[in-house]
Amino acid sequence: MADGPDGRGRVVAAATDGACSGNPGPGGWGALIRFEDGSVEEFGGADPATTNNRMELQAALATLQRLAELPLHPDLTLRTDSKYLIDGLGSWMAGWKRKGWRTAAGKPVLNQDLWQALDQARLAEVPLRYVKGHSGDPDNDRVDQIAVAYSKGRKQAPPSPSPSSGSSKSSGSAKAAPHQASVDPAPVSLQKLLTRMELADRLASGGYALTAVELAQLVEQPLNRLSERQGSWRWRDWLVEPVGSDRWRLRRDPSGSKQT
Template sequence: MASDTPKVVAAACDGACSGNPGPGGWGCLLRFSDGSVREFGGAEANTTNNRMELTAALTLLEQLAVLPRDPSLSIRTDSKYLIDGFSKWINGWKRKGWRTASGSPVLNRDLWEALDAARVQGLPLTYVKGHSGDPDNDRCDAIAVAFSKGQIPKLAQGEYGGLMVSESAAPAPVDLAPQGLQQLLSRLELADRLAQGGYGLSLLELAQLVEMPLKTLEAREGPWQWRDWEVTPAGDGRWQLRREASGSGQVQAEERQDG
């Protein structure tokens, strides 16, 4: 049934470039109400950081045009260039024949025109500070940076993505930990950073970290245990992690076995 189709509950994108101009990469992801995730990314040999930011956003808009979405969904990005251009400047550029206020041609016009054509009504862009501990922004950045370095990241297509495990053209060392274990380690390291910094997490961000469905977390009220951390309500619908001194926390019964 259509009502059973998972909705997109989170979307994020990022771009990276080495040299600017130089080798570039982009990455983006979609998270669904059933806990699954789809990731996308690519590379260009000679480009700019701004073009990679726009390319990532365009990919999301094209995907979201045909997917069911949560009414509160927005595309999260750390690019003010993307947000201001898409939300403010583009109408003026079009009126002036794709010229800026100073009369010079608008850079990246091809991508701006494609973005404008792919615009999804009622879907805003939201700014998130880069490298601030936001899990989805960090993930998209990792994908983009890997592509810009000529690596081939493993992209999630349904299952949880976790920390990207990238591969270059050379054979990977045989003693690497399994991908699932590396993904788990990245989440545990992130949990430690969040606990040490005293950061508050929204319910959606918490669901992404502990890999539990939103509906499961919505039913929780008081403190509860996730692995070696106590998860406590911090007010305003946010949650905080506190590391247990003993490190002997137990995995909740509804958590997936692989962490």
Template sequence: MSSFPRIKSIYTDGACSGNPGPGGWGVVVYFADDSVYEMGGAEALTTNNRMELQAAIAALEFLSQTEQKQPVTLYTDSEYVKKGITQWVNGWKNKGWKTAQGKAVLNQDLWETLDRLNTAKINWQYVRGHAGNIGNERCDEIARNFSLGGTPTLKQPPTLETFSSATTVQSGYITLQSSEVPPDLSTFKLTMTDATISSTAETLESLSGEARVTQLRNLVEVLHIADEIATKGYLITSSELADLMDIHTSAVTSRGDNWVWRNWVVSRVRREGNQILWQLERVD
């Protein structure tokens, strides 16, 4: 497949109707000659994180078949995938696929496959979901269509129809083999981002010593509440989550279906009426 046009960029996304529930994933490959190749698939019972991982795996499997030597940028709207493959995976392997607390890394089967396919030529980039990015929006459309039992029409130029791999491919529909659904998310070490640390430091610096202590106590109380929500498995609405994080509700809904906040992975579970319900899962 080395005669194929050079791949310029790849977008991946996963979706789940319920978490766990029916899932789907999508991949959009952009070539330097402006042609586009799309893939997608579904699984009857899975999680959003497994679909995000499966999309990335399918993308790297396709890339390996092309035998391309030039670097490729892969865009994902899953911080779980991006941070996992670029930051956490080596620590997990060094601990025998255990977390810092000795627990088994969830989705180990998919992480091992993704790690095996990953190479230095992959430039992993996070892109915010549902923010108008054409590649991400198209991936989301494909993934959601599959998760809802649909069979979307995928763009596949004739020159790419010979693509094959260990995965079953039929007209762009890839049948996933794994049906194991984990009971909860994996645990792994997270730290606050530099931007969060900087913002917090600047805020505290402008306050008196007593006020800073009070603010830190309030922060600890908020984190304790978040921990209890995660531990008990409570689902909370977008407005409740926004109150917890002290941000505007629109800042919650614009982040996509799966993202990281401090020590938690935040996942969109389902919609009830006009309310979106979210789940917090501790990750350290």
């Protein structure tokens, strides 16, 4: 593990999201970055009069600026559910710049200030990766919670960096809707575990291979611990098998024995 200045290692995962009530209206943005030692850093911000798209751009801008200060894992991607952000940076920006920051229709590009700042802050070694919003992706769900909290004017900051991703994520659960107040839900930690196990089952059924970074996110173990694994090993109801090139595949454990 390549240590950063504070011993947390490299950044292995990053996610951002934006939220807005009214669009335009009060908005917020949230961001999350994970380190090799399993620690998590979360941050966010608010704007009293903005749009959802501006919050998505602001979240990515703040995250890229933060990543520029840190050691990065070569497999790092910035995960976002904003196709506006991905298409803007990946497809549209070159044309906007050629036309003097005007669209194909000749109109000024909206949110030009943020797009120009993103153009300066982008990191060639950190590609954007689309993740469908509200699809059970734990990091996307967490940054959505942070963004919504800020958009609703909550004064408290997101959880401070913690020694393990599990403790950090469990502290930011969303409040239940008013009509659900009388329901006694399962603890948030169990709800998140179920989400991860359901995802593991889909990955195993589909035969998908995971990078070490992705596997570390799924099983919530530090990347350096996974690098020490030799051969196949068990995680709960699944066998985790190496498939070469630093990739792993999940398979249902027929013996039914469980080991984390």
